[in-house]
Amino acid sequence: MQNIGKIAAMGAALATAALALTACGQKDAPAAAQSPSRECTADDVKTTGKFGEAPTITIPDDCTPPKKLVTKDLSDGTGEGARPGQQLEMNYTLVTWSDKKKLDSSFDRGETFPLPLGAGKVIQGWDQGLAGIKQGARRLLIIPPDLGYRQGGNGVKPNETLVFVTDAVKVSGDTGP
Secondary structure (H helix, E strand, O other): OOOHHHHHHHHHHHHHHHHHHHHHHHHHHHHHHHOOOOOOOOHHEEEEOOOOOOOOEEOOOEEOOOOOEEEEEEEEEEOOOOOEEEEEEEEEEEEEOOOEEEEEEEEOOOOOEEEEEOOOOOOOOHHHHHOOOOEEEEEEEEEOOOOOOOOOOOOOOOOOOOEEEEEEEEEEOOOOO
16 A cells, blocks of 8 residues: 555656646747748848938848848839849948848948949859849849858858848940950
8 A cells, every 4th residue: 555655656746747847848938939940031121212212121030041042123123134244333231131230331332333243243142133133223132141251251240141232223235345
């Protein structure tokens, strides 16, 4: 009889311990549930401003940065889409994903940024992401680290995802021979 009492007491103790462990796990569950598990899309990133105006860029907290280049035209332009070899005059604002802060903006300096598209003079995310942009268009670019600054540089942390809003102020003829 005493053995049954001891067994019952041990069973109750084990049940109490199991309940306590379960409660601990549930306490941590909301934190795990809060960590983002899906990749963001262009529609998750919010922007304000029209072509020619300095934009604001808001990066969400409920998703992870995309692993591939993401582009989205925010306003249409006119004419033919830019192709490699053409000269572009761009305005842009850059926000870094990890700290959600503006790192750079040609709008703030009041001068456009010239580049020969596809010539490797800028990060790959720009050469690839600006292909096809029309003069007068505004485009969102979300650039993963492998198409950006990879190991860092120019004020960008290593493995940083870059978010640009770009305005194609001018798309002109071929720059090559």
